[in-house]
Amino acid sequence: MRAMKISSLILAALFVGNLAPAAAADAPALYTQHCLSCHGAGRLGGMGPALLPESLERLKRKDAVATIREGRAATQMPPFGQTLQPDEIEALAGWIYSPVSPAPAWSEADIRASRTEPFPPGSLPDARQGDVAKADPMNLFIVVEAGDHHVSVLDGDRMERIFRFPSRYALHGGPKFTPDGRYVFFASRDGWVSKFDIWNLKVVAEVRAGINTRNAAVSSDGRFVAVANYLPGNVVIFDADLKLLKVIDGANLKGDAASRISAVYDAAPRKSFIIGLKDLPEIWEVSYDPAAKPFFNGYVHDYKMGEAIATPGYLNPRRTVLDVPLDDFFFTQDYANLVGASREGRGQVVNLDVRRPIAALDLPGMPHLGSGISWLRDGRRVVASTNLKDAQVSVIDMQNWQTLATIPTLGPGFFLRSHENSPYAWVDSMMSPTARDTLQVVDKQQLKVVAQIRPEPGKTFAHVEFDRYGRYVIASLMEKDGALIFLDASTFKEIKRLPASKPIGKYNLFNKIQRSEGTSH
The missing domain is CATH 1.10.760.10 (Cytochrome c-like domain)
Structure with missing residues (x-):
């Protein structure tokens, strides 16, 4: 050695x-x-x-x-x-578990040198192969199994596993899909980004974007992949083949402070990425529209000889300056408004056009807005969020941003899911030591819990995902020797099970690509 x-x-x-x-x-x-x-x-x-x-x-x-x-x-x-x-x-x-000091670095040269491409573009058939060809391509599920670091591909109509393959260690953040449903991108905790060809069931390219990565996002046109890093604190932008285009350092324009990057999201209607900063009271928007207009961020050193210096709008961060850092975002369906919460529990609505907060929210405890969903109730759109500290789901009217209801649950929960075709939302209590084994079903019009599902007492039961039609849900028995449990979305009765090794997340292609109001984006 x-x-x-x-x-x-x-x-x-x-x-x-x-x-x-x-x-x-x-x-x-x-x-x-x-x-x-x-x-x-x-x-x-x-x-x-x-x-x-x-x-x-x-x-x-x-x-x-x-x-x-x-x-x-x-x-x-x-x-x-x-x-x-x-x-x-x-x-x-x-x-x-001890820190390395000074913090290890990961340069642009390191990123480029790490890239591998087992199957270059054009080397695989441009058509769905094998069992994938027999399935509805938009009712496939991608399942992340953390117990042994594998990913499964499920046929959503037959409720069967098509394929299972080893992943990088500790995938973090939901996988992201290209709009045609052919490719899915995974980001691992230690910085690796993998591009997987669903049609051919092959990993076709990989690159290491950083040392500690939070998540990745894919542009709505499928041309760009953005990666958020804690270490080093930056945003890394690739083309669709994972070739490096740009690294954006997590520092403010004044140059006197830096931040870890907590998350990156695709804002499809805006043709941009929205970026969350862990340590600075700012939100960034990076346009991937080549026709994006120049802008002025407003810091002093943007002036030269008394004139404002415009920043090119394409692939450059436009800052929205806040009074506190915001974490854990939810977006309105048109992506005009960002709903976020600070580490102190202060909820704010930030309009991304006027670039400032427009409302404060009454969200006690520790809301988990990243798992928020929305729906129409009495003709008005609402947003609902779980809470990582309090046993409740908060429901907020999105016209006046007032809390409409607080729904008691069995314990603090992480995930909340629904579907346009379902009258119900499903919430877990997985942060509770006593109720982590129970899913609760909420009537979206009555705003109350109407059912509880507890298939295996004492075993964590969480993370629901609907099929593309809202007919059934898959929930995770999050144990090393766990299972994917299929349940009828109307009767809540169990349909079948597939064994799985700590399945932490399931992602339906149609719901994710179409940005269903009932799932996180």
């Missing part, structure tokens, strides 16, 4: 947190001997995933210890329980 540079070892030894001195001295050497060949110098990843605190947020330390000791089934991660002593395993686990 390659030896780690002495400077890297010294640096790593400085950041061992609360490890005992003897264990701390051994951890870098243990990593070099047993881990470096797969997980890379500086813990940045290689054949295996990055082993950085930012990349391991979803993995509890006890689970990391178990993975080192027992290995990971269906991967190249071997067990080290017979090779390493318990204290050595604990030392390694502690070290990979």
